[in-house]
Amino acid sequence: MTEVIDGDAVAADVRDSLGDAIETLKREGVTPGLATVLMSDDPASETYVSMKQRDCEEVGIDGVHVELDTDAPAADLYDAIEDLNADDDVHGVLVQSPLVEQVDSREAFRTVAPEKDVDCFHPENVGRMVAGHERFKPCTPHGIQKLFEHYDVETEGAEAVVVGRSMIVGKPMANLLIQKSDLGNATTTVCHSRTGDLAAHTREADIVVAAAGVPEFIDGSMLKEGATVVDVGINRVDADTEKGYELIGDVEYESAKDVAGKITPVPGGVGPMTRAMLLWNTVKAASEQTGVDVEMP
Structure with a gap:
């Protein structure tokens, strides 16, 4: 009898299991923060970002959303990412793909600070993963x-x-x-x-x-x-x-x-697991950036 793997149920377990870590952070005055960045008019991307922001709200992560005009120059996107890198209340930055044609996606991913790269696209984080000493897993x-x-x-x-x-x-x-x-x-x-x-x-x-x-x-x-x-x-x-x-x-x-x-x-x-692990990475990032030890599930 084939066993059907229920990703919805396992993802719900992951989200629930993050509760203790999030509460530990909040007791120390830290609320994990995730910023999503959208520079696209792709309807699916808009839906994905909306779902990720809703996930944050449900588990107690602060969600920040930055949306840029699709006609804007690439420099505007890079500047927006740098602003999020400098924001101590933002612990994870996710640049939603695909990006508009005037943007080099590799450059956009390289602009995200490695310690906030919760998608694990930055070359430093890819290298750490390959070496077996990952900061985050994709x-x-x-x-x-x-x-x-x-x-x-x-x-x-x-x-x-x-x-x-x-x-x-x-x-x-x-x-x-x-x-x-x-x-x-x-x-x-x-x-x-x-x-x-x-x-x-x-x-x-x-x-x-x-x-x-x-x-x-x-x-x-x-x-x-x-x-x-x-x-x-x-x-x-x-x-x-x-x-x-x-x-x-x-x-x-x-x-x-x-x-x-x-x-x-x-x-x-x-x-559902992809979205759940984004929350997992954000909580881990908040812990590491603030020095508040938590037990990751």
């Missing part, structure tokens, strides 16, 4: 690790395949899986758009993390019996629904569910 891979922990997914000695090599998910996920850690020690293969025979790799995998952004391109015939399947994809496709679309993953869910031992749905799988 939110989505960290959230997947939390799902593994909650659902007793054994990574040590497992054959893992990560499909996709983005800086946001694919590369950091592969790196965390190979680390010497309780949630690492996997033999990990990274597949991508130039991989010759994707199915030859995924059929041998005990763990498959699909993060390529291609709707339903992995199906049950490409999976090993009993594999853990983590679907990071969130693809909007036309559908005969009230909204006119539906969200589907990178995995063809129905056929994969017949083969997998454990599987994440879309929506309700990885997405």
Whole structure:
């Protein structure tokens, strides 16, 4: 019987478990603060930012939102980020992607102070993670690790395949899986758009993390019996629904569910964990910046 991994439930547990740490900080006069920065007219980005701000309010984190005109020069964005870097009440800064074309996203991420880089995009934080001494873990891979922990997914000695090599998910996920850690020690293969025979790799995998952004391109015939399947994809496709679309993953869910031992749905799988771990990173950042020790769950 395939076990469906409930990301909504685990994310709720993570948010609840942050309560003690947030209260400890507040007793010392520190309220964790997260700033979101938006320079885009992308409706999905606006929705994501709104959801993140709502998450902050629900757990007791101060949310600050900075929105810039999409026609403004890139320098305005960099200046706004520097202002947030200098604000002692802001402990985490998240620059929402995608950005407008006149902005070099790499420069924007480099402008965020490393100690406030709760997305873990700054080169310093990426390097620390690769070296095994991370300041923060990227939110989505960290959230997947939390799902593994909650659902007793054994990574040590497992054959893992990560499909996709983005800086946001694919590369950091592969790196965390190979680390010497309780949630690492996997033999990990990274597949991508130039991989010759994707199915030859995924059929041998005990763990498959699909993060390529291609709707339903992995199906049950490409999976090993009993594999853990983590679907990071969130693809909007036309559908005969009230909204006119539906969200589907990178995995063809129905056929994969017949083969997998454990599987994440879309929506309700990885997405809620990404948002929960952003809160986790913000609380950790507040603790480290203020010197108030807290126990991170």
